[in-house]
Amino acid sequence: MNAPRIQVVQGAFHVASGPGDCLLVTVLGSCVSVCLFDPVARVAGMNHFLLASGGAEAGDSARYGVNAMELLINGLQKRGAERARLRAEVYGGATMVPGLCNVGAANARFAVEFLRNETIYLRHASTGGHRARRVTLRSSTGLAREEFIDRVVLTGPPPPVEAGHVDLF
Template sequence: MKAPTREQRINVMQGTTFVTDDPSIVLTTVLGSCIACCLYDPQARLGGMNHFLLSEPRHGRRHDHGEAERYGVYAMELLINEMLKKGASRSWLRAHLYGGANLHAGMREIGTDNGRFAKEFLVKDGIALSQANIGGTTPRRVDFRAAQGQVRCKAVGTDVPIEETRAPPRPIHGGDVELF
């Protein structure tokens, strides 16, 4: 009889990305205005998560390569490319987005900007958004069993439930003939 595999938790910090096909790994992060994108390829049984602080540098602002990891433009490209390098197929990728809260009333709505950017990025890249839990004023904790595509999102420090949006499933196309 095979011994049960011990779960390993990996914290995906701001500016980092992690991709795995190991079913014992759970990727985890805590988000305020930041966004985490969880990507999953059900055919390859491969998943990954990124965590970015801002969508992109403000217009005219220069940044060095060391800062690139903070921005969604870089984080999204890195996550997708790492998934493809490890065997994922772009046509099978399914995304979940989390975070994007506006934690301080009266301040610039960074969370809203981040959420808008992430959704637009996925549309432009042709990646299906399966689920989103973004916006509001509540921080979140996300746990992602990447190899299985299972995600749990919970509010942090409050009993107020957070709203979740599920996108309708994207049709699977198997060839030139469409059956209905």
């Protein structure tokens, strides 16, 4: 039986519970994903954040670590999870472009410190390195699988550009 796959994209999170099973999947470079699971309530969730913090412009965007973590934890609690029972795994935080500031390390450091400060048990962390990774979280068991990707190829049309928005490379 194939479980449905739910893609967790940058700046998003997803929570799954219930009798059915699904796979939460994301692909990470310097971004970080935190997977949380409550083994009693059998509730699982995954986020995918781009930056540890964002200053005043961050608002309540899940693109930033503190917001992504609070949204994920609150989503789990709405489905019956208890903060004290949560088990965490942290993935990502790679250095994708050598020589630039190490956003990945800052993201990973934030995630681990957040979990420590909130007394959420960190079961496993796989961060850093120079390769992208695909992370899959099975909602019924809270087990995550990580696959390293040697080469990332983006396909499809480029994303739409907002009016007045310019990206500098």
